[in-house]
Amino acid sequence: MQDLLWFLPAWPPEFDEPMAFGALLLAGLVGGEVVNRVLALPRITGYVLAGIACGPYGLGLVEGPLFNEARLFVDLALGLIMFELGARLDFAWLARNRWLSVAAIGESLGAFFAIYLALLYAGFAPLLAGCAAAVGTATSPAVVMLVTQELRASGQITERMLLFTAVNCAVAFVALTLLLPLVYLEYKADWRSALLHPLYVLLGAALLGFAACQLMLWLAKWLGKREDRQFVLQVGMIVLVVGLARAADVTVGVALLAFGVFARNRDFSHALLPLRFGYAGQLLFVVLFVLTGASLDFGFLAQAAGVATAFIVARFLGKAAAILAFGRLSGLRAGGAGLLSLSLLPMSGLAVVMVWDTAALFPAFGTELAAVVLSAVAILELVGPLATQFALRHAGEASAEERA
Amino acid sequence: MNALPFAPSAPLSLGVELELQLVRAHDHDLAHEAGDLIARLAKKKVPGAVKPEVTLSMVELNSSIQQGYGGLLAELEAQRAAVREAAGMLNLRVAGGGTHPFHKWSERRVFPAARFQSVVERYGFLAKQFTVFGQHIHIGCASGDDAIYLTHMLTRHVPQFIALSAASPFYQGEDTSFQSSRLTAVSAFPLSGHMPFVRDWREFVLYFETMRGVGIVESMKDFYWDIRPKPEYGTIEIRVCDTPLTIRRAALLAAYAQALACYYLAERPLEPAAAVYQMNAYNRFEACRYGYGGTLVEPFERRRKAIGEDILDSIAHVMPHAVRLGSAQGLADLSAEVRGGYSDAGWLRAQRGASGTLADVVRKAAERWATG
Numbered sequence: 001m002q003d004l005l006w007f008l009p010a011w012p013p014e015f016d017e018p019m020a021f022g023a024l025l026l027a028g029l030v031g032g033e034v035v036n037r038v039l040a041l042p043r044i045t046g047y048v049l050a051g052i053a054c055g056p057y058g059l060g061l062v063e064g065p066l067f068n069e070a071r072l073f074v075d076l077a078l079g080l081i082m083f084e085l086g087a088r089l090d091f092a093w094l095a096r097n098r099w100l101s102v103a104a105i106g107e108s109l110g111a112f113f114a115i116y117l118a119l120l121y122a123g124f125a126p127l128l129a130g131c132a133a134a135v136g137t138a139t140s141p142a143v144v145m146l147v148t149q150e151l152r153a154s155g156q157i158t159e160r161m162l163l164f165t166a167v168n169c170a171v172a173f174v175a176l177t178l179l180l181p182l183v184y185l186e187y188k189a190d191w192r193s194a195l196l197h198p199l200y201v202l203l204g205a206a207l208l209g210f211a212a213c214q215l216m217l218w219l220a221k222w223l224g225k226r227e228d229r230q231f232v233l234q235v236g237m238i239v240l241v242v243g244l245a246r247a248a249d250v251t252v253g254v255a256l257l258a259f260g261v262f263a264r265n266r267d268f269s270h271a272l273l274p275l276r277f278g279y280a281g282q283l284l285f286v287v288l289f290v291l292t293g294a295s296l297d298f299g300f301l302a303q304a305a306g307v308a309t310a311f312i313v314a315r316f317l318g319k320a321a322a323i324l325a326f327g328r329l330s331g332l333r334a335g336g337a338g339l340l341s342l343s344l345l346p347m348s349g350l351a352v353v354m355v356w357d358t359a360a361l362f363p364a365f366g367t368e369l370a371a372v373v374l375s376a377v378a379i380l381e382l383v384g385p386l387a388t389q390f391a392l393r394h395a396g397e398a399s400a401e402e403r404a
Numbered sequence: 405m406n407a408l409p410f411a412p413s414a415p416l417s418l419g420v421e422l423e424l425q426l427v428r429a430h431d432h433d434l435a436h437e438a439g440d441l442i443a444r445l446a447k448k449k450v451p452g453a454v455k456p457e458v459t460l461s462m463v464e465l466n467s468s469i470q471q472g473y474g475g476l477l478a479e480l481e482a483q484r485a486a487v488r489e490a491a492g493m494l495n496l497r498v499a500g501g502g503t504h505p506f507h508k509w510s511e512r513r514v515f516p517a518a519r520f521q522s523v524v525e526r527y528g529f530l531a532k533q534f535t536v537f538g539q540h541i542h543i544g545c546a547s548g549d550d551a552i553y554l555t556h557m558l559t560r561h562v563p564q565f566i567a568l569s570a571a572s573p574f575y576q577g578e579d580t581s582f583q584s585s586r587l588t589a590v591s592a593f594p595l596s597g598h599m600p601f602v603r604d605w606r607e608f609v610l611y612f613e614t615m616r617g618v619g620i621v622e623s624m625k626d627f628y629w630d631i632r633p634k635p636e637y638g639t640i641e642i643r644v645c646d647t648p649l650t651i652r653r654a655a656l657l658a659a660y661a662q663a664l665a666c667y668y669l670a671e672r673p674l675e676p677a678a679a680v681y682q683m684n685a686y687n688r689f690e691a692c693r694y695g696y697g698g699t700l701v702e703p704f705e706r707r708r709k710a711i712g713e714d715i716l717d718s719i720a721h722v723m724p725h726a727v728r729l730g731s732a733q734g735l736a737d738l739s740a741e742v743r744g745g746y747s748d749a750g751w752l753r754a755q756r757g758a759s760g761t762l763a764d765v766v767r768k769a770a771e772r773w774a775t776g
Contacts, residue, residue, distance in 0.1 A: 093495040225761045274431040331493040
C-alpha cells in the first residue's frame with residue numbers, strides 16, 4: 001500500500017511558512033469578526049483571542065516557539081508600524097510646544113521610574129527591575145496604530161497618543177540598550193563587547209534608518225508624486241530595511257523607527273506622499289496579533305499575578321502623573337489628560353520582541369525578565385485595546401459611523 | 405411693524421467674518437479640532453471673536469466694528485497672530501481659500517452644539533457639504549431703508565466680489581474648472597439666492613412677516629442670500645466672497661465694499677432696478693466660472709462687459725470716496741492686481757501645476773495664510 005501511494009505526502013504534513021501565514025490570517029480574521037459582532041469588542045482583541053485559541057493554552061494547534069519561527073512576519077509587521085509611527089514624530093511640533101516635549105519625555109520617564117521602584121519594592125534585583133521598566137516604558141505601537149485605523153480616529157488625543165508612543169518606544173529602546181552593558185558585566189562578559197555591542201545595535205540601527213531615508217528621498221524625488229509608485233517605493237524600502245536590520249543584527253524596531261522619524265523630519269522638499277498602508281498592512285497586522293496571542297505566556301501568571309498587577313498599575317500611574325502634570329500646559333483640553341493616559345495603556349508584541357531579544361543574548365536573565373514582563377503583557381494584551389478604544393471614543397475622536 | 409426692528413448703526417462702519425480651514429499637519433486633510441482651538445483661544449486676549457462653525461473643521465474669525473481699512477487690517481493681523489500661535493501648539497495648520505481641495509465631505513464631524521445639530525437634522529448631507537469657507541462683509545446703515553437700497557445696489561456688484569475673492573478651484577479632489585466652486589454648495593439650500601425686489605424696509609418687513617407667518621423661516625438667519633440685511637446689527641451682509649488666501653486681501657475686499665457703499669449712499673446715483681435681478685443668475689455664473697475673464701451683462705446700460713474691466717471701472721469710480729475713507733492706496737493695489745490678472749484661484753492652480761498634488765496646494769496655502 002505504502003509503495004503504491006508513494007506520491008502522498010507524509011502525515012502529518014510539515015507546517016511550512018505559507019501555510020502558517022494563511023492559517024493564522026484566517027484564524028485571526030474569523031476571531032476578530034466573531035468578537036466584534038458578538039461582544040462588540042475591538043477586532044484586535046479577537047485576533048489575540050484567536051491566537052490564544054490556536055496556541056498552547058488553547059487547542060494546541062500551534063506548539064513551540066512559533067513566535068521565533070515566524071519572526072519574519074513579526075518583524076515585517078512591526079517594521080511597517082514603527083515606520084508609520086516614526087513618521088508621526090514631528091520635531092517641529094515638539095519645538096513649538098515645549099510643554100508637549102516635557103509631557104512626552106515625562107510620560108516615558110514617569111513610566112520607567114514608577115515600574116522600576118515598584119519592582120524594587122517587590123524585591124527584584126535592580127538590574128532586572130531596570131530592564132523590565134525599560135520594556136514597560138513603551139506603549140504598544142501596533143495597538144495604538146490599529147485602533148486608530150479601526151476607529152478612523154483623528155484629533156488631539158489621537159495625535160498625542162501616537163506622538164507619545166513614538167517617543168516612549170524610542171526611550172524604551174535607548175534605556176534597554178543602555179542597561180545591556182550592565183547585564184553583560186553581570187554575566188561576566190568582556191567589558192569591551194559590553195560597551196561595543198549596545199553601541200553597535202543602537203547606532204547601527206539609527207544609521208541604517210538614516211541611509212535608507214536618504215535613498216528613499218532621492219528615489220521619491222525622481223519618481224515624482226504618484227501614489228502608486230510611492231506606495232511600492234515606501235513598502236519596498238521598509239521591507240528592505242527590515243531585511244538589512246536582521247542581516248546586520250541591529251534592532252529592527254529602532255531601525256524602522258529612525259527611518260520613519262527621518263522621513264518625516266528630513267523631507268525638506270516634501271517629496272514624500274503621506275501614505276496609509278491600508279489592506280496591505282492589515283494582512284501583516286492580523287498575523288502579528290494572532291502570533292502575539294499564540295505566544296502569550298500564562299504559565300507565570302499564577303505566581304506572578306501580584307507582580308504583574310503592580311507592574312501595570314505603577315506603569316499607568318507613572319504615565320498618568322506626567323500627563324496630568326503637563327497636559328494642560330501643553331494645550332490639552334480639560335479631561336483630555338485622563339483619556340490620553342488611558343489610551344497609552346497597551347503593551348503587546350513589541351514588548352515580547354524586546355524580551356525575546358534579551359533572552360537570546362542572556363537565556364537565564366531572559367527567563368527572569370519574561371516572568372515579570374510577559375505576565376503583564378498577557379493581561380494588557382486583552383485590556384489595552386479596550387482602554388485605547390474607550391479613550392478615543394470618549395474623546396469624541398472616532399469617526400461618526402464607528403461611534404454609532 | 406416692530407416685528408423686525410432695524411437697529412441703526414454708524415453708517416459705513418465695517419466688519420468681516422472669515423471662515424477658515426483647519427488642516428492636519430501630517431497629511432493636510434481637514435482636522436476635526438475646532439473645539440480645542442477655540443477653547444485655547446478663549447484663554448487669550450484676542451480682539452474680535454473666534455467662533456465655531458457647523459463642522460469641526462472650520463473656525464470663524466469675527467472682527468469688531470471698524471471704521472476703515474487700516475484698522476480692520478491691523479485687527480485681522482492681531483487675530484491671525486493669536487490663531488497661528490494657538491494652532492501651532494496643537495500642530496494644526498490654518499488656511500484661507502473657499503474650499504478644501506480634497507477632503508471628503510462625508511468624513512466631516514458636526515460641532516457638538518444644539519444649533520449645528522439641528523442644521524444637520526434639517527438639511528442632511530447639505531450640512532456637511534457646507535464645509536466651505538466664505539468671507540462675510542458687514543456694512544453699517546443708518547436705517548432699514550438705506551439697507552434695502554444698498555442691498556439692491558450692491559447686488560449689481562456681486563459678480564465683482566465673486567471674481568475678486570475666487571479661491572475655490574478644487575473641490576472633492578478635482579479641478580472644477582471654476583474660479584469659485586464654493587457658491588454651488590450654497591445654492592443647494594432652499595432659501596439661498598437673493599432678497600426679493602422690495603422698495604423699502606416697510607415692504608421688506610411685510611415680506612418677512614409673510615414668510616414667518618407660513619412657517620418658512622423663523623428669523624433672518626434662515627435666509628442664505630448673497631446679500632442680506634442684518635437688522636439686529638444695523639448692517640447689510642455681503643456673503644458671496646470665498647475666504648481669500650491672505651488677510652490683506654480680505655481687508656481689501658471689505659474696503660472696496662465700504663467705498664461702494666459710500667458712493668451709493670452719498671450720491672444715490674441710480675434707482676433700484678429689477679433688471680439687476682433678471683441678469684443676476686447669468687452674471688453670477690460667469691463670475692464663478694471664469695472670474696475676471698467672464699462676461700457680465702451691465703443691467704443699467706444693457707451691454708456686455710468683461711468682469712475684470714467692470715471691476716476696474718467701478719474701483720476708479722469710487723476712488724474719490726476711498727480717498728476720504730483712507731483706503732485709496734489699498735484699492736489702487738487691488739486694481740493693479742486685477743490688471744495683472746492675479747486671483748487666488750489662479751495662484752492655487754499654479755501651486756498644483758508646480759507639484760502635482762493637492763496636499764501641497766493646501767500646505768502652501770497654509771504657509772501663505774500664516775505670512776501673507
